[in-house]
Amino acid sequence: MNITYLKTGEKKDVIIELVKDPDYKGIKKNKYHFNWNGEKSNTVFKLRLLDDKEILGLVSLKEFPTEKRIEISLLASSVDNTGKNKIYEGIAGALIAHACREAIKLFAIDACVSLTPKTKLKKHYIEKYGMKDAGKQVYLDLDCIINFVNKYEI
Amino acid sequence: MKTKAINNTYTLSELADSVVFKNTLSIEEAKEAAEQLAEARKKNRDNFTESQKLYAKVLQLRFLMEDYAKSEVYNDELSFAFFLKQYIKLSYKINKYFANDINLKETELSLILNRHRLPNEKTIVRLELHSSNTIPAISWYRVLEKEKEFQLQANTKFKQKQNRFVKNRLQFD
Numbered sequence: 001m002n003i004t005y006l007k008t009g010e011k012k013d014v015i016i017e018l019v020k021d022p023d024y025k026g027i028k029k030n031k032y033h034f035n036w037n038g039e040k041s042n043t044v045f046k047l048r049l050l051d052d053k054e055i056l057g058l059v060s061l062k063e064f065p066t067e068k069r070i071e072i073s074l075l076a077s078s079v080d081n082t083g084k085n086k087i088y089e090g091i092a093g094a095l096i097a098h099a100c101r102e103a104i105k106l107f108a109i110d111a112c113v114s115l116t117p118k119t120k121l122k123k124h125y126i127e128k129y130g131m132k133d134a135g136k137q138v139y140l141d142l143d144c145i146i147n148f149v150n151k152y153e154i
Numbered sequence: 155m156k157t158k159a160i161n162n163t164y165t166l167s168e169l170a171d172s173v174v175f176k177n178t179l180s181i182e183e184a185k186e187a188a189e190q191l192a193e194a195r196k197k198n199r200d201n202f203t204e205s206q207k208l209y210a211k212v213l214q215l216r217f218l219m220e221d222y223a224k225s226e227v228y229n230d231e232l233s234f235a236f237f238l239k240q241y242i243k244l245s246y247k248i249n250k251y252f253a254n255d256i257n258l259k260e261t262e263l264s265l266i267l268n269r270h271r272l273p274n275e276k277t278i279v280r281l282e283l284h285s286s287n288t289i290p291a292i293s294w295y296r297v298l299e300k301e302k303e304f305q306l307q308a309n310t311k312f313k314q315k316q317n318r319f320v321k322n323r324l325q326f327d
Contacts, residue, residue: 033160033173038176057172067188069191072174073176074174074175075173075174076172077171081172082168083163083164083168083172092171104214105217105218105221108211109202109210109211112191114191115174116177116179118175118177121169121170124166124169133194134187134195135187135190136179136186137190137191139191141195142198142206146206146213149213
């Protein structure tokens with residue numbers, strides 16, 4: 001999986017790993033937009049470059065096994081990678097692709113990744129990530145998940 | 155950063171590009187949202203092709219193999235043979251036909267599946283090719299390596315047998 005260094009257009013390999021307890025000390029609101037301590041009951045993953053320890057993005061996932069679905073509870077690229085001056089492109093996409101990987105691993109053909117968007121952002125998620133509209137939630141199911149897995153070369 | 159502060163700093167497109175906010179629903183709203191989603195998914199389900207379904211199952215197997223190979227835990231049941239059996243079951247009812255498709259003798263395949271023999275590199279590469287590269291040879295290889303590592307570590311009889319072949323051992327104070 002890779003993200004793009006915007007200055008040169010170079011693709012950089014990334015790794016996505018589980019966040020462990022000691023990691024939370026370095027995950028501050030001023031760097032990652034939100035208070036991530038509240039996500040400890042979920043499965044939280046961090047994204048970093050293969051050759052650098054700095055966390056570039058985080059995603060908190062919640063499993064709903066009876067519904068065969070994974071919900072993106074919270075996601076953020078680092079502040080340095082948000083907005084027009086961001087350094088890397090594709091962090092959020094890579095984290096969503098990882099959620100797709102987890103969903104396939106758990107539920108195979110029934111895999112589903114959903115999120116409950118702020119109303120104003122809903123159409124942006126649909127346009128940007130090809131998510132489908134289910135009223136209060138937007139989601140990815142098998143065909144979209146396969147596209148994500150292939151696009152991000154998981 | 156408070157939601158309001160983020161909203162004032164970035165455009166909506168920039169936000170969607172980098173952030174998913176936590177959006178807590180009331181019990182009633184959550185119930186309604188779950189029903190809407192279930193209904194939408196049900197409608198789509200019939201549109202998935204058999205090829206997409208098979209691809210999803212092969213991907214699932216690959217991710218399970220990769221996560222197991224990476225984990226610190228050894229589970230004797232999760233052997234190369236176990237994963238290979240799962241792979242064959244996805245599209246074959248009879249092992250003989252699979253053996254034929256990767257040009258392996260049926261007896262050889264049987265020995266591998268019953269853990270009497272480990273596969274060679276040729277077989278592993280043919281598995282990659284058979285899955286149209288969906289499960290890379292390296293993923294098969296890592297599962298096999300994990301099994302071999304454990305066997306080497308646990309085989310004290312074998313280690314004892316080798317003892318008499320070694321002389322002039324390094325000496326440390």
